[in-house]
Amino acid sequence: MLPFIISRLLQAIPVLLVVGLIAFAMFAYVGDPVLIMLGQDYTEAQRVALVHQLGLDQPFFVQYAHFIWNALQGNFGISYRLARPVSDLLLERFPATFELAMTAAMLSLLIGVPMGVYTGIYRNSFLSRIFMVASLAGVSLPTFLIGILLILIFSVDLGWLPSFGRGDVVHFAHWSTGFLTLSGLKALILPAVTLGLFQTTLIIRLIRAELLEVLRSDYIKFARARGIPDRAIHFGHALKNTLVPVITVVGLQLGGLLAFSIITETVFQWPGMGLLLVQSINVADIPVMSAYLMLISVFFVVINLIVDLLYFAVDPRLRTGGRPGMAR
């Protein structure tokens, strides 16, 4: 298992380097930081001095190596828009996005898995059909529209829940949490439901499809022939074997949650990294954009690795040390 982890990490390095190259190219060729920093009046000598000071007269790959080295130390440059270090901005906004994404993921699992199992087992019941139609609507409704509808119903009409912001937060060193205050929890409900709805529908449809596939297979037929009760077949035999693809998708969707939080955060003016990104794109704040790109690719690599490790926990065929291709 250790060689597997190491090879996975080694594979991730070129990917991250290429993403870093794209981020660096954005950084280096979009807009001219020298002109921005010099302002209106400057002499040629000042310009050359600044170019030299920033290291912009060095060869491309030296600059690139420099850029990566700085990024590894958490130095992503300074935001054009807010004139503050990008790392501070991202660090400050990370807890908001993290709490939102985690709450949404929990919601979608708690609702999606039971509904998916139900629609998979009782595929022709009336309730299942309603679930399926509702889930199709969930897939077709764009995230931002769900947010607008929820705001219209629960904030404008009923006035129950706040429509923007995070409410009161409690600070612990670098972390800020909205879980500990009533207004923080109330502010979390609408954005988390908005963000989690798409994942919920996806999980329902996925588990249903996998269960239908598994229930058709020979070993289930054999289990039925042996007279094993339905309950044991469904939960002991079938559900376990649907878990591998479900873990893949749920894990990968965790990254999707981070991406879709961009939209949810814009609708609800949630002060997270996604809102920061949109505001930065609107004014072409390149350092923030490239830092976000690198940070999110690191998240994706880590998530992929965790998903791979979970396979080992779920699928015993991978643990025996034999070649996975043989076992299948």
Place this chain on the structure above:
Amino acid sequence: MYSFRTSPVAMVSALIAVVCILGAAFSHWLAPHDPFDLASLSLMDSFKPPAFSPPVGGIDGDWSFPLGTDDQGRDVLSGIMYGAQISLIVGACSIVFATVVGVAVGLLAGYRGGWVDTLLMRIADVQLSFPAILIALLVDGVITAILPRTMRENLELYVIIFAIGISLWPQFARTVRGSTLVERGKDYVLAARVIGLSSSRIMRSHILPNVLGPVTVIATLNLGLAIISEATLSFLGVGLPPTQPSLGTLIRIGNAFLFSGEWWVTIFPGIALVLMVLSINLLGDWLRDALNPRLR
């Protein structure tokens, strides 16, 4: 046509899709007003509620504006029809772009094999691990930042088509590669090689027609996604400028009036978007099931 007449869902969604597409395509003739014609606008008409709703803020609805008007007195229904046209054009063009890129890459990777295959598929895999909307957002943001300010408004339509198209190609490429690998080993390809045809000719006129089947299904299923992506980008304010309002732009502009009670300015474009995407998705689902013999 497999079970088209026996599937009420497919028929209803086809009907809705046709109505949406016709209404969008012929909006210049069918729409009751021209939202771009400044001379016909009157501020006296602003914020009229939909004709069928009770008066809002003391203003009565009016049947010449069936779905109400916005802050400038523009008819919401006409705005939706013009906006749907732009949304459909962007969606369709970006799917065509993604299909062309994806099919070309998939054919090349599948037919050549070796390091070409490894490299291209590695790129596709890496891109697939990122959500499409994130790629589209970043590509759009970077290109817009590179363009000079004066050209942005004119070129934004092409930029957004490019951004969404680029975000969707890997799925096409992987599917086409898979089918190409199967086709490559068949006798007719061997025969074509034996008579000395060039690789590009074999790929284009022999393998391509045989791998296009699944591509049409993926294209239909992704059309809804492309339309939603465009609406999302426009909603975030990085997409089309207000001079070319798509449904997403209309929703973003209308969103500002939600709290003062003028819900119709944003909700009706939203409903139009959902109806369009839902009907296209249902058609895509039906097409996939109809072409998959295992599910029959």
